[in-house]
Structure formats: structure tokens, C-alpha cells
Amino acid sequence: MRVSVKQITMIGIFAALSLIIFMVEAELPVFEGGGIKLGLANIVTLCAMKLLGRKEAGAVLAVRVLLASVFCGSAISLIFSASGAFLAYTVMCLLIGRLDDRQLWVVSVFGAIGHNLGQTFAAYFVCGSAIAFSMLPYLLISAVITGALVGIVSMKLVSSPLRRFSMAKK
Amino acid sequence: MKKVLKKNIFWIAVFSLLVIVCLAVILLQRFTKEKLCAEIYSEGKLIRTIDDLDPGKPYSFDVKTSLGTNTVRVEKGSVSVSGSDCKNKICVYHGKISKAGESIICAPHKLIIRITGSSGPDAVV
Numbered sequence: 125m126r127v128s129v130k131q132i133t134m135i136g137i138f139a140a141l142s143l144i145i146f147m148v149e150a151e152l153p154v155f156e157g158g159g160i161k162l163g164l165a166n167i168v169t170l171c172a173m174k175l176l177g178r179k180e181a182g183a184v185l186a187v188r189v190l191l192a193s194v195f196c197g198s199a200i201s202l203i204f205s206a207s208g209a210f211l212a213y214t215v216m217c218l219l220i221g222r223l224d225d226r227q228l229w230v231v232s233v234f235g236a237i238g239h240n241l242g243q244t245f246a247a248y249f250v251c252g253s254a255i256a257f258s259m260l261p262y263l264l265i266s267a268v269i270t271g272a273l274v275g276i277v278s279m280k281l282v283s284s285p286l287r288r289f290s291m292a293k294k
Numbered sequence: 295m296k297k298v299l300k301k302n303i304f305w306i307a308v309f310s311l312l313v314i315v316c317l318a319v320i321l322l323q324r325f326t327k328e329k330l331c332a333e334i335y336s337e338g339k340l341i342r343t344i345d346d347l348d349p350g351k352p353y354s355f356d357v358k359t360s361l362g363t364n365t366v367r368v369e370k371g372s373v374s375v376s377g378s379d380c381k382n383k384i385c386v387y388h389g390k391i392s393k394a395g396e397s398i399i400c401a402p403h404k405l406i407i408r409i410t411g412s413s414g415p416d417a418v419v
Contacts, residue, residue: 226298261316
């Protein structure tokens with residue numbers, strides 16, 4: 125596969141954006157109970173998926189997850205965020221072609237659900253206890269709410285003047 | 295445009311259903327919450343259990359062993375050692391414990407009070 129300079133540049137810009145959003149969000153005080161995040165960095169992943177394409181979005185996500193764990197995480201947090209991101213990416217890749225542009229928020233919600241499921245499974249394997257699953261209902265509710273918000277923001281962004289950077293083949 | 299609206303309503307319905315199911319599960323979990331129990335061990339052997347940590351009226355009792363006496367107090371879902379004739383009184387200063395897995399240890403008397411039950415997460419990551 126040939127990667128053009130434009131592709132590399134765009135992936136770099138999107139990854140940097142996503143990393144900044146991720147790290148700023150990590151500094152925000154977490155909600156009561158912990159473990160619930162807005163997932164704002166997913167806005168960038170979604171936009172990348174719409175504007176650049178699936179493969180490029182995957183690259184953006186991989187760079188962000190790796191660098192985020194280097195800058196503000198540990199090996200354990202890498203396992204968690206990588207498993208969450210991987211599942212979210214898979215789910216969103218499968219859905220984004222099937223739903224039209226106005227259903228982007230649905231893709232986002234499923235992505236958020238996938239992310240939280242991935243993290244729950246990671247917690248199950250790391251802690252080895254079924255207690256990880258007791259958090260699942262809370263995580264699913266938060267996934268629906270934050271996923272919808274993130275999706276709406278992404279929809280606005282994709283249809284904003286930003287779309288002139290689009291490289292996705294139609 | 296109308297089609298889009300219809301699809302959105304469909305998905306909103308699906309997600310609301312999911313949220314409602316999750317809320318139901320959470321409520322069920324709340325109501326079927328296990329009662330906490332406490333176990334008292336002396337020199338590694340179980341000598342007494344407390345079935346209900348939340349009795350109507352607080353009460354205390356003495357645990358007498360060959361090594362000494364500890365007064366254990368049970369109130370409002372917590373256990374504490376209110377008095378002891380051991381020399382360092384660490385068990386008394388430990389205060390109240392109320393979560394599964396917590397324990398008070400009186401080393402001079404070789405006494406352990408541990409709360410059992412599986413409610414509450416082991417750790418928050």
C-alpha cells in the first residue's frame with residue numbers, strides 16, 4: 125500500500141489533535157464512581173473515519189493509544205485503552221459503511237459501547253474476577269449518553285467547513 | 295428527511311431500551327444486596343460469627359481468650375473494637391470497619407475480625 129505525504133500529514137494532525145483532547149480530558153476530574161469518561165477523543169477518530177477513511181482512522185487511533193500511554197499512563201492502562209479502542213474501532217468500521225451520514229451518532233454510541241465492553245473484558249482478564257461485570261450496566265448507560273453526545277459533535281464537525289480536507293473516496 | 299427522522303427515532307428507541315434494561319439491572323443489584331457478616335478468629339480458628347452488622351440497637355460483647363479480652367461493638371453496619379486489655383491498643387485505634395474484606399487485627403491477642411460478603415468492588419482502577 126502506498127501512503128501519500130498528504131495521508132501521513134493528515135494522520136499526524138489528527139493523531140496530535142486526538143492526543144491533546146485525550147490528555148486534557150484525562151486531567152478533568154472524573155465522575156463519582158470513577159471509570160466514566162466522556163470519550164471526547166473519539167470525536168477525532170470518528171471524523172478521521174469520515175474524512176480520511178477507515179485505515180487512516182485506525183492509524184490515528186493506534187498512534188493516539190500508544191502515545192497516550194507513554195505520556196500519561198502505564199502498561200496496565202495501555203492494556204485497558206488498547207482493548208477498548210480495538211473493539212470500538214472494529215465495531216465502528218463495521219457500522220460506518222452501513223449507516224448513512226445522519227446516523228453517525230448511532231455509530232458513535234456503538235463505538236462507545238464497544239469501548240466499554242472491551243475495557244470490561246480487559247478488567248476481567250487482568251483482575252480475574254467477575255466483579256468487573258458488575259460495573260457493566262453503569263458503563264453501558266454512560267456509553268449511550270456520552271456516545272450520543274460525541275456522535276452529535278462529530279456529525280456537526282463532519283458537515284462543517286472542515287470537510288474540505290476530506291480524502292475519503294466516494 | 296422523513297426517512298432519516300424515522301431511523302433516528304428507531305435508534306433512540308433501541309438505546310432507551312438498553313438504558314432502561316441497565317437501570318433495571320442496577321436496581322435489582324441494589325435490592326438483592328447481600329448482608330454483610332463478620333467473623334472473629336482467635337489464633338487462626340473461627341470462634342464467633344456476627345450475622346447481621348446492622349442490628350436495630352447497637353450492642354457490644356466481650357471476646358475472652360486465654361490471651362486476653364477484647365470488647366467488640368456492632369452498630370449501623372460496622373464493627374469496631376471498643377476496648378481491649380492488650381498493650382498496644384492498635385485494634386481499638388483502628389476504628390470502625392464496614393466493607394467486605396476489611397479486618398481489624400489485635401496482634402497481642404492473636405485476634406482477627408474480618409467482614410465477609412461479596413458486595414462492593416475489590417478495587418477501583
